[in-house]
Amino acid sequence: MGLRSRLKGKIKETLEGVGVLAKVIHDEANHPGRPQPHMAARNPLWGGGEVDDEENLETPDSDDATVQSTTQDAEAESVSQPTEEVDYWFLNDEDGEGDDWSLTNPKS
Amino acid sequence: MPNALDPQQEEFHVTLMTIYSVENAGIRYVSAALQREGFDTSIIFLRDWVHNSLTMPTDEEIEIAMDVIAQKQPKLIGLGFMSSLYPIALEVTRRIQERFPHIPILWGGIHPTSVPEECIPEVDYLCVGEGEMAAVELCQALQEGKSTIDIPNVWANVGGEIHRNTPRPLTQDLDWLPYPDIRDDNKFYIEKNSFTIEEPWKRTAEYRIYFSRGCPYNCSYCYVSILRDVYNEKGKKFYRARSVDHIMGELRMAMKMFPKVARIKVDDDTSFAFGDAWMQEFLERYPKEVGIPFECMLIPPMLRPNMIRKLMAAGLVRVQTGIESASPEESVEFHNRSPGNKSIMNFAEANKELGLNIVYDVIIDNPHATEKMKLETAEFLLELPMPYDIYFYSLNYFPGTALTKEGLESGDLDPNLVEGKTTKAWRQFRVSMDWPRSDEDRFYLAIYSLASKSIVPRSVIRSILDNKEYWKQNVDPVFYLAWAANYGKMFFVALRYFRNGELTWFKVRQYASLKQLISQ
Numbered sequence: 001m002g003l004r005s006r007l008k009g010k011i012k013e014t015l016e017g018v019g020v021l022a023k024v025i026h027d028e029a030n031h032p033g034r035p036q037p038h039m040a041a042r043n044p045l046w047g048g049g050e051v052d053d054e055e056n057l058e059t060p061d062s063d064d065a066t067v068q069s070t071t072q073d074a075e076a077e078s079v080s081q082p083t084e085e086v087d088y089w090f091l092n093d094e095d096g097e098g099d100d101w102s103l104t105n106p107k108s
Numbered sequence: 109m110p111n112a113l114d115p116q117q118e119e120f121h122v123t124l125m126t127i128y129s130v131e132n133a134g135i136r137y138v139s140a141a142l143q144r145e146g147f148d149t150s151i152i153f154l155r156d157w158v159h160n161s162l163t164m165p166t167d168e169e170i171e172i173a174m175d176v177i178a179q180k181q182p183k184l185i186g187l188g189f190m191s192s193l194y195p196i197a198l199e200v201t202r203r204i205q206e207r208f209p210h211i212p213i214l215w216g217g218i219h220p221t222s223v224p225e226e227c228i229p230e231v232d233y234l235c236v237g238e239g240e241m242a243a244v245e246l247c248q249a250l251q252e253g254k255s256t257i258d259i260p261n262v263w264a265n266v267g268g269e270i271h272r273n274t275p276r277p278l279t280q281d282l283d284w285l286p287y288p289d290i291r292d293d294n295k296f297y298i299e300k301n302s303f304t305i306e307e308p309w310k311r312t313a314e315y316r317i318y319f320s321r322g323c324p325y326n327c328s329y330c331y332v333s334i335l336r337d338v339y340n341e342k343g344k345k346f347y348r349a350r351s352v353d354h355i356m357g358e359l360r361m362a363m364k365m366f367p368k369v370a371r372i373k374v375d376d377d378t379s380f381a382f383g384d385a386w387m388q389e390f391l392e393r394y395p396k397e398v399g400i401p402f403e404c405m406l407i408p409p410m411l412r413p414n415m416i417r418k419l420m421a422a423g424l425v426r427v428q429t430g431i432e433s434a435s436p437e438e439s440v441e442f443h444n445r446s447p448g449n450k451s452i453m454n455f456a457e458a459n460k461e462l463g464l465n466i467v468y469d470v471i472i473d474n475p476h477a478t479e480k481m482k483l484e485t486a487e488f489l490l491e492l493p494m495p496y497d498i499y500f501y502s503l504n505y506f507p508g509t510a511l512t513k514e515g516l517e518s519g520d521l522d523p524n525l526v527e528g529k530t531t532k533a534w535r536q537f538r539v540s541m542d543w544p545r546s547d548e549d550r551f552y553l554a555i556y557s558l559a560s561k562s563i564v565p566r567s568v569i570r571s572i573l574d575n576k577e578y579w580k581q582n583v584d585p586v587f588y589l590a591w592a593a594n595y596g597k598m599f600f601v602a603l604r605y606f607r608n609g610e611l612t613w614f615k616v617r618q619y620a621s622l623k624q625l626i627s628q
C-alpha cells in the first residue's frame with residue numbers, strides 16, 4: 001500500500017511538472033527571441049532561475065551549440081579579418097572634442 | 109511640501125526604492141555612497157521584472173512598502189525608476205505622501221533625468237543625471253538644516269518654487285565610486301504580497317557589474333542620447349572606465365557575498381575599449397582572481413576576433429551586439445548608428461572557429477521602416493552563419509531620447525505614444541508574437557525569427573522570402589511556422605537542460621508560479 005501510494009504520488013508529481021513545463025514552453029514559444037538579460041536570469045529555460053550549490057551551471061545555450069562543431073578551419077582562416085592594429089576612434093580623442101565622439105557616431 | 113528636518117536628529121536614515129528593477133545598480137551605488145558618508149540606508153525592491161506582463165503592484169504590496177518606511181522612519185525617501193514605470197512610481201509616491209506627508213521625496217533615475225519639468229511638481233526633489241554626489245550633498249544639507257535649493261544635479265520644489273540646478277561635471281574618476289551596496293540586512297524585496305529581507309540579486313547565479321559608464325555610441329532611441337544632452341560637456345570624457353583593480357575588488361566582494369554566483373554579466377553598453385594597458389591587466393588578473401565565466405555587450409567595431417579570442421581565454425562565454433537594423437539607411441537616418449554589418453559579418457565568419465555564443469539585438473516595429481529596410485535586415489540575418497540567438501526589441505519611444513524629441517518636434521509622433529504616458533513596454537519590452545501588427549510586420553518578424561533557428565532549413569526560408577508578395581497576403585502559415593519553430597527550439601532546449609541536470613521541476617514550478625502571481 002505504502003509503495004503504491006508513493007508511486008502514485010511520484011507519477012502525480014511528474015505529470016504536474018510536465019504540465020507546468022508545457023505551459024512555460026507554450027509561453028516561451030510566443031516570443032521569437034531570447035529573453036532580455038534580466039528576464040533570462042530568472043528563466044530556467046534560458047539557464048536562469050535559482051540555483052543550488054551542487055548544480056551544474058550554465059554553459060552557452062544556443063539550440064545549435066552542437067551544430068557548429070565541424071568547423072571549417074580553412075574557411076575561417078581565409079576570412080578577411082578586421083585590421084586590429086587600428087585603434088578605436090574614441091580612444092584617439094583624448095580631449096573628447098571630436099565631433100564623431102562627443103556628438104554622434106561616425107557615419108562611415 | 110516639507111523639506112526641513114530637525115537638525116538635532118542624530119540618526120539620518122534614507123530609504124531608497126525601486127520598482128520592477130531588481131538589477132538596478134544605480135540605487136545600490138547611491139546607497140553605498142550615502143553609507144560611506146555615514147548615512148544609514150535601506151532599499152525596497154518592489155517587484156521583479158520577470159516577463160512581459162507587468163501590472164500595478166497590489167495594494168497589499170504597496171502597504172508592505174509603507175510599513176517598511178514606517179519602521180525605518182527615514183528622513184528622505186528616494187525613488188529611482190524607468191520611464192515606462194512612471195504610472196506606478198506616481199501611485200506609490202502619492203501613497204507615501206498621504207501616509208508620510210512630513211518625509212521629503214527625491215526622484216532619480218532615467219525618467220526624472222529625461223523630463224524633469226514634468227516630474228518636479230510631483231515631488232520635493234529630483235536628481236538629474238548621475239546621483240551619488242548629489243544624494244550625499246542633499247542628505248548633508250537636510251541633516252544640517254541647510255538650504256537645499258542650490259545643489260548641483262538637484263532640482264528642488266521648495267515652498268512652491270522650483271529651483272533648477274545644472275548637473276555637476278561627470279565623475280571622471282570612476283574609482284571614486286564605492287562598490288554597490290549588496291548587503292542583505294538592509295534590503296526589502298516585496299513580491300507575491302509578502303516580503304523578505306534579503307538582497308534579491310542573490311537568487312540567481314548571475315552577478316551584474318559595470319566596468320564603465322557612458323557609451324561611444326549615441327543611438328537615437330537609447331538613454332545615452334538623453335545623458336549626452338543633459339551633460340553636453342566638451343573636454344570631458346563621456347565614456348569612462350573603472351580601473352581593473354577597482355573592478356577586481358568589487359568582484360572579490362561579490363564572490364564572498366554571493367556564494368552561488370556562477371556567471372558575471374558585464375552590463376556596460378560596451379566594454380573592453382579602454383586601451384591596451386587596461387586590457388592586458390584585465391586579461392592577466394581576471395582568470396586568476398575571479399575565473400568565473402562572463403558575458404558582455406560589445407559595439408560592432410569591437411568584434412575583433414583576436415581580441416575576442418583573448419577574452420574567451422579569460423572566461424568570455426557570450427557576447428551581445430547590436431545589429432538593430434541591417435539596413436544602412438535605417439541605421440543612419442533613424443537610429444543614428446554606424447552600420448555594423450561588415451564588422452558583424454567578419455566576426456560571425458571567424459566565430460565558426462571560435463564557437464562563442466553570440467546574441468544579436470534587432471529592433472522591430474519602427475513605424476517609419478520601409479519594406480526595403482525590413483528586407484535588408486531579413487537578408488542579413490539569413491546570411492549570418494549559425495548558430496546565434498536574437499534579442500528582439502520593439503521600438504519604444506522613451507521620453508527625452510533624440511528619436512522621441514525629433515518625432516515630437518516634427519509632429520510624426522503622438523505624445524501619447526511616449527513611454528510614461530503609454531505603457532507599451534509593460535507588454536512588449538520582450539517582443540511577443542501575438543502583439544497586434546500589420547501583415548507585413550508579422551511576415552518579417554516570422555522571417556527574422558526563423559532565420560535564427562536551425563530547425564527550418566534556410567532554403568525554405570529563402571523560398572518564402574523570394575515569394576514574399578504572396579506570403580505577405582497569406583501570412584498565417586509563415587507566422588505559424590515561426591511559432592512552431594519556437595516550440596521546437598524550446599522543447600529541444602528543455603530536453604537538453606533536463607539531460608544535463610540544469611533544469612529541475614523545482615525551478616520550472618518556481619518560475620511558473622512567479623509569473624502567474626505577478627501577472628494577476
